Amino acid sequence: MRVVVQEAPFDFGVEAAAFAEGRAVSGAVVTFTGIVRDVDGGLQAMEIEHYPGMTESALTDIAAEAKTRWSLEDALVIHRHGRLEVGEMIMMVATAARHRKDAFEAAEFLMDYLKSRAPFWKREVTADGADWVAARDEDEDALTRW
Amino acid sequence: MDVLYFAWVRERIGIPREAVETQAGTVMDLVEELRGKEERYAAAFADISALRVAVDQQLTDFDASLSGAREVAFFPPMTGG
DSSP states (O other), X not given: OEEEEESSOOOHHHHHHXXXXXXXXXXXXXXXXXXXXXXXSOEEXXXXXXXXXXXXXXXXXXXXXXXXXXXXXXXXXXXXXXXXXXXXXXXXXXXXXXXXXXXXXXXXXXXXXXXXXXXXEEEEEETTEEEEOOOOHHHHHGGGGO | OEEEEOHHHHHHHSOSEEEOOOOOSBHHHXXXXXXXXXXHHHHHTSOGGGOEEEETTEEEOTTOBOTTOOEEEXXXXXXXX
């Protein structure tokens, strides 16, 4: 299990390949990557603030919880902070399991939980200024299905 | 005790962290003390349903005890991912 919180970009291809490499027990590896998207055509950048120390421990707790709920061999979470341009990768998760159902479900669980339970705050920078992104009720509701 | 603020809570109060001398027994007691300090604190803590709190880096509730706590953080709902 590996949790990485960093400002620098990560190489998705290298990370995904390294995660999948040398698996013998796991027949399934699932990856998800989040990318800064420009919904309304005016986004200049995304700024992500976090709580150093708590971020790492919260992500580690969420990954450990996933391992108790699904038959996971391994999990990886990488999440960036700082200023990101449109099109840049914000984060990725990867899960390795014997069967794909566990790998897919655990990856979705990780995504749902790190959206609402890991201390990150996004701010959208546009020509009009910068605004904090409000948490969405749907994101909180998504947790109830687990 | 160290009190930390993040995102718009940090902006509204104007500082990211401060050392606070307090005898507050619960998070809510601390909020009441902070509200009484200055208008910017009262504004930031006007609606605690819009806030989340962590004690020693663990998410908790506003009625949580501060017994033995070293660090309390206030912030809006998280928006990771």
